[in-house]
Every structure is written in C-alpha cells, then in structure tokens.
Amino acid sequence: WVLMVTARTPTNIAVIKYWGKRDETLILPINDSISVTLDPSHLCTTTTVSVSPTFDHDRMWLNGKEISLQGGRFQSCLREIRARAQDVEDKKKGIKIKKEDWQKLHLHIASYNNFPTAAGLASSAAGLACLVFSLAKLMNLKEDNSQLSAIARQGSGSACRSLYGGFVKWDMGKEDNGSDSLAVQLADEKHWDELVIIIAVVSARQKETSSTSGMRDTVVTSALIEHRAKEVVPKRIVQMEDAIQKRDFPSFARLAYRDSNQFHAVCLDTYPPIFYMNDTSHRIISCVEKWNRAEETPQVAYTFDAGPNAVMIARDRKTAALLLQRLLYNFPPQSDTDLDSYIIGDKSI
Ligand code: DP6
Numbered sequence: 001w002v003l004m005v006t007a008r009t010p011t012n013i014a015v016i017k018y019w020g021k022r023d024e025t026l027i028l029p030i031n032d033s034i035s036v037t038l039d040p041s042h043l044c045t046t047t048t049v050s051v052s053p054t055f056d057h058d059r060m061w062l063n064g065k066e067i068s069l070q071g072g073r074f075q076s077c078l079r080e081i082r083a084r085a086q087d088v089e090d091k092k093k094g095i096k097i098k099k100e101d102w103q104k105l106h107l108h109i110a111s112y113n114n115f116p117t118a119a120g121l122a123s124s125a126a127g128l129a130c131l132v133f134s135l136a137k138l139m140n141l142k143e144d145n146s147q148l149s150a151i152a153r154q155g156s157g158s159a160c161r162s163l164y165g166g167f168v169k170w171d172m173g174k175e176d177n178g179s180d181s182l183a184v185q186l187a188d189e190k191h192w193d194e195l196v197i198i199i200a201v202v203s204a205r206q207k208e209t210s211s212t213s214g215m216r217d218t219v220v221t222s223a224l225i226e227h228r229a230k231e232v233v234p235k236r237i238v239q240m241e242d243a244i245q246k247r248d249f250p251s252f253a254r255l256a257y258r259d260s261n262q263f264h265a266v267c268l269d270t271y272p273p274i275f276y277m278n279d280t281s282h283r284i285i286s287c288v289e290k291w292n293r294a295e296e297t298p299q300v301a302y303t304f305d306a307g308p309n310a311v312m313i314a315r316d317r318k319t320a321a322l323l324l325q326r327l328l329y330n331f332p333p334q335s336d337t338d339l340d341s342y343i344i345g346d347k348s349i
Contacts, residue, residue: 004050009130015256045126055106085139128155129162149183196320202308253301260303
C-alpha cells in the first residue's frame with residue numbers, strides 16, 4: 001500500500017525584513033518580521049508526501065529532479081515531525097500505522113515550485129512550509145499552525161510565515177530553546193484585498209549569495225545591523241501592525257520601502273559587501289519613487305528580498321493597471337533591461 005497527502009503553500013514577501021540570526025541551528029532571528037502571503041494560485045509550492053512499507057529510504061524530488069536529503073535543516077524538520085506523529089488509520093484501504101511505526105517507515109517527497117527556485121522569490125519559504133504542513137497531515141499531528149510554524153522555521157526562517165494567509169508576524173521570541181519564536185496571523189486574506197502585487201522578475205538566475213550565508217556575514221561584520229535590529233525594527237513593527245489594522249496605505253508603503261532599502265544598505269555594509277539588487281532594480285525604484293513623489297501620497301510600495309526581483313504592491317486595481325503600463329513601457333520584458341517577465345498577483349493578498 002501507499003498512503004499520500006498533497007498540499008499547496010504560497011510564498012510570502014516580507015514588508016519588514018528578517019535578516020540575522022541569534023541561533024543558527026534553531027534559526028532564531030535577531031528581530032521580528034512581518035510579511036504578506038501571496039495568493040496560492042500565483043507563487044506556490046505543491047508537495048506530495050507518500051509513505052509505503054516498500055520504500056527503503058527517504059527520497060525527495062524538487063521540480064522533477066532528485067535532491068539530497070542530508071542537510072541538517074531538513075533532517076531537523078523531519079525529526080521534529082516524526083517525534084509528534086500519531087496513529088493513522090485508513091479503513092477503506094485497510095491501512096493502520098501506529099505512531100511508533102513512523103520511526104521506521106520511509107517517505108517519498110515530490111515538490112514543485114511554479115516560480116524560479118532560489119532567485120530571491122522566497123522559494124525556500126513556500127517549500128519548507130509546504131513540506132512541514134503535508135507531513136503533519138500525513139502523520140496526523142495534533143499541533144496547530146503556529147506550532148507547525150516553529151518546525152518550519154527550523155527548515156528556513158521565512159518559511160514559518162507561510163503557514164498562514166494574509167498578514168503574518170514572526171515573533172522573534174526570547175527563549176533560548178526557540179519555543180516562543182513563532183508565526184502569528186495579524187489579519188486574514190480578506191482584510192485588505194484591494195491590494196495587488198506585481199512582481200518584476202528582473203532575473204530568474206540563482207542568487208550568488210544565499211540568505212543564510214549573507215546574513216551570517218552581516219551579523220559578524222556589519223556595524224549597522226545592531227542599530228537596525230534593536231532601534232529601528234521594533235518601532236517599525238508597531239507602526240506596520242497599526243498600518244495593516246487601519247488599512248493605511250501611505251504608512252504601509254513608506255514603512256515597506258524604507259525597510260527594504262535599509263536591509264539592502266545593511267547588505268552593502270557587510271564585508272565583503274553583498275549586492276542583491278542590480279541596475280534594473282535601481283531603475284525600478286527610481287520609477288516608482290518618481291511616481292509616488294508626483295502624487296499627494298504613495299500609490300505603490302516596493303520591496304526587494306535577497307535578489308534583484310522587484311515586488312511592488314499597488315493600493316488598488318486601478319493603480320496596478322497604471323503601474324503595469326508604466327513598467328511595460330519603461331522595462332519591456334526580454335529586452336536589454338535584463339527583465340524576464342512579470343507576475344501579477346490579482347487580489348493576491
Ligand atoms: C531577505 O528565510 O531564506 O527574504 O532562515 O537562513 O533559510 P534562512 O533564510 P531565509 O531568509 C529570508 C530573508 C529575506 C527577508 C525575509 O523574508 O524576511
């Protein structure tokens with residue numbers, strides 16, 4: 001027999017960034033962060049996990065290609081899930097698995113991303129969240145999404161925020177064992193659904209510096225990171241929560257782009273310096289800034305993760321249509337601007 005579960009998990013984009021760890025093994029951050037989870041139809045990972053007594057070792061395929069499962073992070077997620085596994089019974093198929101059997105049974109995992117892997121579009125976030133969620137369903141875990149977020153966090157920090165839709169905060173927590181470093185939902189996907197996300201895929205190439213090694217170097221070498229984590233982010237978190245509750249777009253936009261800009265400034269302050277954005281990214285920023293300054297209040301927020309791709313959040317559908325027009329005019333895809341394509345997250349949040 002084979003028992004399987006399939007789950008789909010959207011990616012999330014941080015509007016107040018996580019950058020820097022206080023514990024590298026448990027993945028505990030040095031500041032809180034806030035993200036928006038995209039609509040699952042646009043950027044998501046689909047994972048099928050299966051178990052059978054005929055499987056002789058754990059195996060995983062990513063986008064159809066087999067990958068190694070030796071990584072410590074993947075193994076810690078699996079260990080945490082297996083430790084919480086419960087009895088499972090499928091009467092129709094006549095399958096009965098006792099919780100202690102999960103220690104001996106092996107898994108096959110197949111995962112697909114419908115967007116470029118590791119190009120700074122938070123693929124690890126969707127991937128690890130989906131893996132944890134589907135395994136938790138397969139093994140009948142009793143834990144709620146917040147408790148599952150603490151397991152996903154140990155796979156990749158940003159993954160913990162993809163266990164919820166809408167607006168999500170990752171509480172850095174205080175405990176050394178990470179028990180209070182969890183994701184909580186600030187508002188669900190219906191709360192502010194006029195917002196539209198447009199992602200300009202400036203380059204679908206794999207990034208040169210992974211987030212993991214980049215933030216490690218930042219914590220060791222940057223003189224600015226402590227100021228950011230201790231002085232700047234705590235205030236922004238309070239202001240961002242307030243802006244989200246009130247659907248205050250101008251405050252939301254200002255906080256999001258200033259936080260993105262500070263994150264990239266900290267990358268530049270790292271030694272050796274890390275450049276995630278390229279010329280096209282900078283030109284997109286100028287284009288949005290110029291437009292926002294020509295209006296009474298900001299119309300579009302922008303944010304960049306660990307890569308050159310621009311994530312823009314328009315205040316409503318009309319603004320999104322105007323934004324797309326401007327972008328297509330100034331940055332036609334497949335041209336010398338090095339821009340690959342656009343992804344439109346209609347009613348994404
Ligand atoms: C810039 O979650 O990919 O996207 O915890 O080492 O796996 P690890 O890092 P990761 O870092 C994401 C960094 C970011 C900001 C964010 O998503 O908050």
